[in-house]
Amino acid sequence: MPGLYSRLDRKKGRDIRVLARFVQIYCRENHRGAEKRPLPVDGTGLGEVLGEVPELCPGCLRLLQHGIAKRLQCPYDPKPMCKKCPTPCYAPGYRERMRQVRRFSGLYLIRHGRLVLMLHYFL
Numbered sequence: 001m002p003g004l005y006s007r008l009d010r011k012k013g014r015d016i017r018v019l020a021r022f023v024q025i026y027c028r029e030n031h032r033g034a035e036k037r038p039l040p041v042d043g044t045g046l047g048e049v050l051g052e053v054p055e056l057c058p059g060c061l062r063l064l065q066h067g068i069a070k071r072l073q074c075p076y077d078p079k080p081m082c083k084k085c086p087t088p089c090y091a092p093g094y095r096e097r098m099r100q101v102r103r104f105s106g107l108y109l110i111r112h113g114r115l116v117l118m119l120h121y122f123l
Contacts (some may be wrong), residue, residue: 012071013049015079018063019067020054022105027060029108037061066094 021040026037033055043046048070056064070089071079082098084090090098 011078013070016046016049016068017051019071020050020064022101023056023060023064023067024054025105025108026101027054027056031057031060031105034058039064063094063097066090067098 027034036055036057038053038055039046039050039061041050041053047053054064067090074089075087076085080086082090082102088095
């Protein structure tokens with residue numbers, strides 16, 4: 001039986017990969033001493049979507065799981081940018097943390113010469 005994530009369309013899969021990469025960068029750079037665990041992906045098909053399964057601290061793991069769940073539930077097609085969405089789906093605490101993660105990781109990629117990677121993510 002195929003996993004839940006194996007039937008994702010291309011856009012949602014890409015959005016989930018970008019989200020996972022951004023949370024992974026944020027966690028790696030800001031929670032260096034924290035104990036890390038891999039994102040549970042057994043039997044879901046999420047491992048195939050992500051390619052590389054991120055290892056995150058417990059807080060970032062919850063944030064990523066919440067973000068993936070909310071992305072899958074988004075009723076808009078095409079999905080608007082979160083900051084321009086008429087109905088924000090993240091819970092208030094998660095919304096602010098996700099904003100911090102996106103801001104930090106985007107700037108990190110630009111500062112470290114990963115502009116090509118940024119273009120790959122968003123184009």
